Amino acid sequence: xxxxxxxxxxxxxxxxxxxxxxxxxxxxxxxxxxxxxxxxxxxxxxxxxxxxxxxxxxxxxxxxxxxxxxxxxxxxxxxxxxxxxxxxxxxxxxxxxxxxxxxxxxxxxxxxxxxxxxxxxxxxxxxxxxxxxxxxxxxxxxxxxxxxxxxxxxxxxxxxxxxxxxxxxxxxxxxxxxxxxxxxxxxxxxxxxxxxxxxxxxxxxxxxxxxxxxxxxxxxxxxxxxxxxxxxxxxxxxxxxxxxxxxxx
Amino acid sequence: xxxxxxxxxxxxxxxxxxxxxxxxxxxxxxxxxxxxxxxxxxxxxxxxxxxxxxxxxxxxxxxxxxxxxxxxxxxxxxxxxxxxxxxxxxxxxxxxxxxxxxxxxxxxxxxxxxxxxxxxxxxxxxxxxxxxxxxxxxxxxxxxxxxxxxxxxxxxxxxxxxxxxxxxxxxxxxxxxxxxxxxxxxxxxxxxxxxxxxxxxxxxxxxxxxxxxxxxxxxxxxxxxxxxxxxxxxxxxxxxxxxxxxxxxxxxxxxxxxxx
Ligand SMILES: Nc1ncnc2c1ncn2[C@@H]1O[C@H](COP(=O)(O)OP(=O)(O)OP(=O)(O)O)[C@@H](O)[C@H]1O
Ligand SMILES: [Mg+2]
Numbered sequence: 310x311x312x313x314x315x316x317x318x319x320x321x322x323x324x325x326x327x328x329x330x331x332x333x334x335x336x337x338x339x340x341x342x343x344x345x346x347x348x349x350x351x352x353x354x355x356x357x358x359x360x361x362x363x364x365x366x367x368x369x370x371x372x373x374x375x376x377x378x379x380x381x382x383x384x385x386x387x388x389x390x391x392x393x394x395x396x397x398x399x400x401x402x403x404x405x406x407x408x409x410x411x412x413x414x415x416x417x418x419x420x421x422x423x424x425x426x427x428x429x430x431x432x433x434x435x436x437x438x439x440x441x442x443x444x445x446x447x448x449x450x451x452x453x454x455x456x457x458x459x460x461x462x463x464x465x466x467x468x469x470x471x472x473x474x475x476x477x478x479x480x481x482x483x484x485x486x487x488x489x490x491x492x493x494x495x496x497x498x499x500x501x502x503x504x505x506x507x508x509x510x511x512x513x514x515x516x517x518x519x520x521x522x523x524x525x526x527x528x529x530x531x532x533x534x535x536x537x538x539x540x541x542x543x544x545x546x547x548x549x550x551x552x553x554x555x556x557x558x
Numbered sequence: 559x560x561x562x563x564x565x566x567x568x569x570x571x572x573x574x575x576x577x578x579x580x581x582x583x584x585x586x587x588x589x590x591x592x593x594x595x596x597x598x599x600x601x602x603x604x605x606x607x608x609x610x611x612x613x614x615x616x617x618x619x620x621x622x623x624x625x626x627x628x629x630x631x632x633x634x635x636x637x638x639x640x641x642x643x644x645x646x647x648x649x650x651x652x653x654x655x656x657x658x659x660x661x662x663x664x665x666x667x668x669x670x671x672x673x674x675x676x677x678x679x680x681x682x683x684x685x686x687x688x689x690x691x692x693x694x695x696x697x698x699x700x701x702x703x704x705x706x707x708x709x710x711x712x713x714x715x716x717x718x719x720x721x722x723x724x725x726x727x728x729x730x731x732x733x734x735x736x737x738x739x740x741x742x743x744x745x746x747x748x749x750x751x752x753x754x755x756x757x758x759x760x761x762x763x764x765x766x767x768x769x770x771x772x773x774x775x776x777x778x779x780x781x782x783x784x785x786x787x788x789x790x791x792x793x794x795x796x797x798x799x800x801x802x803x804x805x806x807x808x809x810x811x812x813x814x815x816x817x818x
Contacts, residue, residue: 419778
């Protein structure tokens with residue numbers, strides 16, 4: 310018997326933008342099913358570029374990406390986009406439909422699911438993020454934290470294999486940040502979380518990967534990486550004032 | 559800095575639950591369009607024209623009353639008509655033909671009739687549109703257009719306009735606050751040097767947001783067509799209610815043509 314394919318397998322991925330700027334120089338990353346992994350790195354490291362490769366928005370460089378064993382290429386694009394749920398940084402980019410419910414239904418309807426199934430998924434996804442009563446509200450009436458959680462629901466409704474979040478805690482107030490953490494911890498899916506919020510990474514992700522200059526420069530238990538001041542300094546990562554990863558429970 | 563409830567576009571909407579509010583949006587769209595067509599088709603120079611226009615006015619005021627839209631709200635809606643009014647006021651002076659005396663000034667008779675007709679038609683159609691806008695949320699209007707089989711691309715454009723009017727409006731507001739916080743006052747001609755680039759940068763920001771929204775849509779399996787939701791059937795009774803307005807107007811027109 311072979312082991313199940315990892316949720317995400319990235320091999321030797323390199324990519325240059327059309328203007329010639331090379332953002333990735335051979336990235337290798339393997340995320341097992343059910344893992345929660347933080348992707349750390351300074352501004353311009355290539356994190357967002359890597360994320361956009363995971364569901365084939367960006368393609369055409371060297372190397373390969375596979376999601377639960379399915380290679381990301383032109384033929385599999387629809388299925389890959391179902392399996393990889395990307396939550397973008399600005400919920401106003403993600404929530405484009407007139408109401409929350411229709412937005413959460415957008416993905417399942419693109420999958421061609423029958424209407425009762427769509428409705429059931431919308432209700433379940435909104436409940437998972439604690440926004441059960443908001444289906445009929447327009448997104449611009451929600452608080453920022455609520456919009457971020459609805460954005461998570463819009464991809465949960467597609468039953469993704471892996472949830473990818475680009476800076477989920479940015480612009481959230483402390484309560485919103487904690488509420489989102491509770492939601493993420495309760496989800497039974499693989500998570501890859503891009504973040505500059507190192508305590509958040511420690512709280513949610515047992516494992517972290519550091520990307521800098523378009524390559525993976527460190528990969529290990531989050532607590533160990535954050536307790537290595539030399540590594541952090543070399544890659545422009547900084548802990549908040551007074552935060553000591555060794556004494557956090 | 560936040561916009562009123564419902565945002566920039568929602569300002570025309572009057573939250574309530576009158577029978578007119580409860581009608582499906584596409585019915586109301588058909589009703590207003592039908593009404594406007596009848597109004598426009600009514601001749602202005604027949605002997606019975608003014609009776610017909612009086613009848614239309616009564617109909618649209620009845621609809622407004624049923625919708626709970628007050629006179630003040632209707633009057634504010636008519637403000638959009640001001641350019642037409644100015645144009646109409648010119649007509650009696652510039653048009654050719656026999657002259658009549660009005661308050662001691664010789665004006666063109668045909669111009670006077672044309673101006674009166676233009677004003678009456680515009681006012682009636684705008685009144686009907688104000689009732690529509692006051693009883694239908696912008697997003698419901700867009701859904702109505704979709705039900706009426708407007709090309710999907712147009713519907714999508716309108717939908718995004720409704721969704722992002724507030725976001726772009728907010729961006730505009732923040733840029734203005736940022737300018738003025740640094741002592742900028744846009745009251746003289748030199749201000750154009752600042753406002754021009756500001757408009758450009760708003761365009762770039764909106765364009766880039768458009769690209770990000772598109773990425774987010776692709777990521778959830780968008781292939782160029784909006785996936786349709788369920789279309790609930792509309793009871794015949796609702797059609798009848800909605801069509802009271804255009805059918806009533808058509809009856810007025812028909813009796814004018816037959817009897818007049
Ligand atoms: N559309 C583009 N065209 C050209 N170069 C780009 C484009 N987008 C990003 N880059 C460049 O690619 C590199 C990686 O950018 P990327 O957005 O992936 O970084 P990031 O790790 O997500 O940074 P941040 O933490 O600021 O979000 C940067 O040097 C950036 O300038
Ligand atoms: Mg980024």
